[in-house]
Amino acid sequence: MLGDTAVAVHPEDERYKGLVGKKVLLPLMEREIPIIADAVVDREFGTGAVKITPAHDPNDFEVGRRHGLPEIDVMTDDGRMSAAAGAYAGLERFDARKRVVEDLKAQGLLEKVTEHAHAIGVCERCHTVVEPRALTQWFCKMKPLAEPAISVVEKGEIKIVPPNRREEYFHWMRNIRDWCISRQLWWGHRIPAWHCADCKFITVGLETPAKCAKCGSATIEQDPDVLDTWFSSQLWPFVTLGWPEETEDLRTYYPTSVLITGYEILFFWVARMIMMGIHFTDKVPFRTVYLHSIVRTAEGLKMSKSKGTGIDPVEVNRKFGTDAMRFTLASMAAPGSDLIWTGDRIESSRNFANKIWNAARFLFLNLGKLEAGGAMLEELAGPEIRTKAPHKYSALLQLADRWIFSRLSRVIGQTNDALENCRFHEAAHVVYHFFWGDFCDWYIEWVKPELQDADRERAIATWRNLFAVFEAALRILHPIMPFLTEELWHQLPQTEGAKSIALEAFPEAKLEWTDPAAEEEFKLLQEI
Incomplete structure (x- = not known):
């Protein structure tokens, strides 16, 4: 709420047509925000009017881009409220939520409190609630890379097995968006970019530079982010054979014959290998893609160690034999x-x-x-x-x-x-x-x-x-x-x-x- 920059209504909602273009005062922050019309709003849900927080919701982010709304980040990297949160700055996020409810109630602005089930993102390892935030990231422009990758599958230069997965491949590729390739992790390939503290220019290079490429300042620092693991993995078919050197292995074994992998990473890995293979070598990386099935439990659940639904293949092999x-x-x-x-x-x-x-x-x-x-x-x-x-x-x-x-x-x-x-x-x-x-x-x-x-x-x-x-x-x-x-x-x-x-x-x-x-x-x- 503290980062809201608009209230949205459906353009065909007769209840609010006369209010579109006007402004309202955001409670607690005392900030004027506009009432906008956007088809993303569900007229039948609640009041039919929804607050828009572009910096903290992916759908709201898209609405904000369509309407030119500001993106106000009210959180810090450690889950506390930032200076943009005003009087709530420094509070831990969950404490801030309780304080907001109390303040709304104190000002007579709280109509009611009800239980509402909705989907939230959680970390797959520690199950901490993840807060969406609009941050500066590195992106790779994908459409020019996707077009030749679509063509080679259409022409049969790459065969996808089973055939019904072809349409899934085409759906991903024809609706592709620019790829966020930066990650805020402790482990991975560092992004080869250095920020100048003086002129803010970013120097990108294969080798570590001694100074800023623009102003010559020696006060430069490498970007702290690492590359998405799939960005590195997509190069696998040819870098393992010695690329960018023209090695004997590369001449002999590239393109490879068959890639065998799971269907759930058709886009994350397979499609990207095809795009990068064509881009860097002018050749497809493989001739056939075999997408194997996933082994599930008798109840149809995906086998998972963390969920306790898996089996120990070593123990099964010892009991029945590897060939079995x-x-x-x-x-x-x-x-x-x-x-x-x-x-x-x-x-x-x-x-x-x-x-x-x-x-x-x-x-x-x-x-x-x-x-x-x-x-x-x-x-x-x-x-x-x-x-x-x-x-x-x-x-x-x-x-x-x-x-x-x-x-x-x-x-x-x-x-x-x-x-x-x-x-x-x-x-x-x-x-x-x-x-x-x-x-x-x-x-x-x-x-x-x-x-x-x-x-x-x-x-x-x-x-x-x-x-x-x-x-x-x-x-x-x-x-x-x-x-x-x-x-x-x-x-x-x-x-x-x-x-x-x-x-x-x-x-x-x-x-x-x-x-x-x-x-x-x-x-x-x-x-x-």
């Missing part, structure tokens, strides 16, 4: 929707990991019987043997083999397509059903008798096909469950010098394996 955690998150990562965390999902993923491990255990335990007869693992599962799969018996490929390799080819194609288009949940589900259903529940069970067949040629062909499918399935699953697949992959013979499954070629669908007739015939058997 990864598979759970991937399987629920449908674009455009958040993840609802429940314990039963990760239990199911742990069961899946156990299923894979037990399948491998079955293979190696039963292989011992064949090895006792002289067969070697290298001749059954070596990389050159796997490459030549599927293997025939008596010049024929059995129905189960035709079916599993056809299914494998189809699954490889579906998985590649899903991963390429950031549909990670689809990739997880496709591989899950193939590994658990097709491979473990049907193929292994179907060929069990042949693994120990008295006909050595038939047994060897079956083992070779079994290992070829198993190894390919491990490679398909590796991006989602890397630890389990890495461990099992090293149990198989590999080429000399092979270090990791992650460095092997990702499987590609083979048209020659595709056999719709075998899939249809096997489907009939499954139904029976």
Whole structure:
């Protein structure tokens, strides 16, 4: 109230039309302030007349700019009343409010006191009530930077996944406002500006100046503010590669391929990286933006340490396994929707990991019987043997083999397509059903008798096909469950010098394996 500079009414409010342009006396401050008309006023709320305090309310600030109102800051940095507050100067803000009510009552100007719920800003850490104040800040002009950033997304030079987030991006960018980049914090990059105590000129430079650039005075002091953290973060794609130097890394890796981040910082980080990348390098910083979901509690709350709604991922990983955690998150990562965390999902993923491990255990335990007869693992599962799969018996490929390799080819194609288009949940589900259903529940069970067949040629062909499918399935699953697949992959013979499954070629669908007739015939058997 002490900083009020006008009373506003709606321009179409008949009750006050005759008063617009006149002046009223501000109680306690004895200052004349005008009655103005502005459409921001809600005629149905209260009296329909609202006081305007441009220095201490963002909406009032905009009204004040439209009507040329003065901005009177009645507070100090430490939450006390300033000299502009008159007789209340020096009082702590909440004490001043009590005194104002008492003085209004004493002067017979207080009509009533009622409870009123309204939204106030509070510090996210200490929950102290934040007081809006109009202060001198540093701003970055954004519209010229936003226009080319809008264009590259419109032209498809940058792909945003999921697509529905494109409109959110455009809404932010087409309605962009100048960015306040200064912060009054103890930690951050200092603003490279020095104020002259003599002529008040501001010297800006990359290096610390020895004197004022205008008058030559040595009495200069660096601006105490720091840059908004996003102002620094927006430079990340190219400064990490050595920019502004033309480094080998910058030439090789910029622009990057994919940026993966949360959708809640699409504007705060992603959009700004695009703007700065284009401005400083004349190139987009990345080709694809994948906006992943937020993990929420079963009640739909965002997980937060401060609110006590989060889980400890380290403890969950210890209990269920890291691969189970990864598979759970991937399987629920449908674009455009958040993840609802429940314990039963990760239990199911742990069961899946156990299923894979037990399948491998079955293979190696039963292989011992064949090895006792002289067969070697290298001749059954070596990389050159796997490459030549599927293997025939008596010049024929059995129905189960035709079916599993056809299914494998189809699954490889579906998985590649899903991963390429950031549909990670689809990739997880496709591989899950193939590994658990097709491979473990049907193929292994179907060929069990042949693994120990008295006909050595038939047994060897079956083992070779079994290992070829198993190894390919491990490679398909590796991006989602890397630890389990890495461990099992090293149990198989590999080429000399092979270090990791992650460095092997990702499987590609083979048209020659595709056999719709075998899939249809096997489907009939499954139904029976």
